[in-house]
Amino acid sequence: MAHNRVLNSISDFFGDIGRARNASSIYSELSHLSDGALKARGLTREGIASHAFNKAFPSK
Template sequence: MASNRFLDPIVTLFGDIGRARHAVNEYERLNRMSDATLAARGLTRADLPGLAFKAGFERD
């Protein structure tokens, strides 16, 4: 089946929106943790944006 040149960009856009929402949710989840809890996991607040991005956009 041939790809639909009109719908492919729309599907991609909605996929990206979903991944961005997942990244935001992960950031907010981590940000609610105390500094002590983050430190126990070997994390600092500076690590949170990168971790959230990975959770939303990097594939396994």
């Protein structure tokens, strides 16, 4: 049982790394858009970080 918990923790850790990279990619893509393009997507420049995090980590 302890062995499974360790493996699950390691798997979760690497999964979080992948999701963090995805959040970074989303943030980078959106940060290059104009304010008008962001508005068309229902976003503000101030909301980019939280939007990227919520897209990459939907359950957190």
